[in-house]
Amino acid sequence: MKTYIKQVFLFLSICLSIGYSVVAQITYPIVDTGVTVFYSNNAVISVPNSGDEFYGQDATYTGNQPSYTDNGDGTITDNVTGLMWEKDMGEKMTFEASFSKAQHSNLGGYSDWRVPTIKELYSLILFTGQIKGAKSNTLFIDTKYFNQTLGNTKIGEREIDAQTWSSTKYVGVTMKGDETVFGVNFVDGRIKGYPTQKKRTRTENTMYFRMVRGNTDYGKNNFIDNGDGTISDYATGLMWQKADDGVARDWETAINYSEDLELANHTDWRLPNAKELQSIVDYSRSPQTTNSPAINPIFSTTEIKDPNGNSGQYPFFWTSTTHLDGVNPSSGAVYIAFGEGQGKMRNQLMDVHGAGCQRSDPKSGNKNQYPTYFGPQGDVRYVFNYVRSVRNIKF
Structure with missing residues (x-):
């Protein structure tokens, strides 16, 4: 009993010294993507209501508006x-x-x-x-x-x-x-190396x-493991699912998974938008240098095999943000690569964009037809990507 009481007091002291003192000021506020339009897998749609198809995408939730x-x-x-x-x-x-x-x-x-x-x-x-x-x-x-x-x-x-x-x-x-x-390409809306x-x-x-x-703290996370399958980032005011569930999904199914998620007594989980998910990339890590995904090891990430069957690769993760590109601009959505941003050039699979890059995949397709390769660097397209859900911390 004495040991338990000591642990409780230790936990409370940590919360007071680290958590609550920091929450008073969010040092890494995420600026919203600006998206207000709703999309299906291939078209602009009217505003969906809770429970409707495609409810829970980027435009459903309003964050810190650009100013x-x-x-x-x-x-x-x-x-x-x-x-x-x-x-x-x-x-x-x-x-x-x-x-x-x-x-x-x-x-x-x-x-x-x-x-x-x-x-x-x-x-x-x-x-x-x-x-x-x-x-x-x-x-x-x-x-x-x-x-x-x-x-x-x-x-x-x-x-x-x-x-x-x-x-x-x-x-x-x-x-x-x-x-x-x-670098960031503000003409085509991507991060690559x-x-x-x-x-x-x-x-x-x-x-x-x-x-x-200004604001030299911007971009620096302050992660706390809550011990219940969630990670809080007091720098951004966001709470994250600690471990993905190891299941690859298309975009709509990924949205639905997050909307339906019940974790740590919270039911207000959602699929993160592009800028929210990019906020938890750890650019000091990569499969090449740390034998890990580009994310703080406080998180758990499923390891996958690359298209050549080699282990040591990590998934692309869906965001709720549509990426307007191509002949059918509504058909693609943003992902963040926590493993290598691989492509196939001259019939050789290699890291062409870097772990932590931001690209986009078609929102849907026949799972048996992927992965495929696209563009001048032969970007790997998985289409069935992974999910790490997010919610706002209620202070």
């Missing part, structure tokens, strides 16, 4: 995250040059500019954007506040060749040994770059 202030000095303040951004990215530059620019910048009278982490940079993405192959339709960033350049088609670039550097290096390598840095050097010319790769300052 910006133009400071009139070339800077934009994000009123949700507390981050201040450079409005205009300027010309493309190398990865190393971006750090030099930030170090020497006095934009807006501030000298503490930095290259954003991938989580800081992804806070700006909006999934109200739309793309059709290599051609932009609507950008995945608020163009009322941010200047976003397209690729220069006059020199042979595609419109989507306007990727933005982050400061987050991939801890593994992509392709055949490329040193890789994660980009090589720092062009192999053909042996010159440094150049991309766009947007400086940031």
Whole structure:
């Protein structure tokens, strides 16, 4: 009995010193995706009610709505995250040059500019954007506040060749040994790893770059294992399902699974949107370097075999967010790869995008026909992906 009482007091002291003191201020608020339209597997639909098909997708739930202030000095303040951004990215530059620019910048009278982490940079993405192959339709960033350049088609670039550097290096390598840095493409709405050097010319790769300052805690999680199959992140105010259930599902079934989930006496679980799920990626981990998925080991993740039958791969996880791309823009949804972002090039399966990349899969299909391969990097398409449900912590 004495041991039990000591354990109770220890638990309460931990809650008071770690949990409740931190919950008073969420340091990593997730900005909503901006999605207000509802989709089926292949079309725009009217607003579904609870219990209807496709209830529980991104637009069902409203988070921290995007809110910006133009400071009139070339800077934009994000009123949700507390981050201040450079409005205009300027010309493309190398990865190393971006750090030099930030170090020497006095934009807006501030000298503490930095290259954003991938989580800081992804806070700006909006999934109200739309793309059709290599051609932009609507950008995945608020163009009322941010200047976003397209690729220069006059020199042979595609419109989507306007990727933005982050400061987050991939801890593994992509392709055949490329040193890789994660970036966000606000033209096509994706995260992937980009090589720092062009192999053909042996010159440094150049991309766009947007400086940031303020809220140095942004992107840093504060996980607590609740001991009941759930993990709380007091930095974001979100509670997560600790372990996926090891079942691969199509998109609609994934939504339904989360809506029906009862766990730890909570029934308000849902499928996370793209930005919520990306918030729990751990970019210091990968199958190549830590023999683990790109997520804090406080979580449990099912190990799967890759399309070649090799073990040591981890699933793509569905989000509730539709990714508007292609001839039928309603037919795909966003996933986050917690294992390698594999593709098949020259008939060789390899990590082409990096663990922690964000891509999209068709929402439905015949399970017996997958995996398949798609696009210039031969992206693996599983279609039947995994689920880690989320809910909001009620403070």
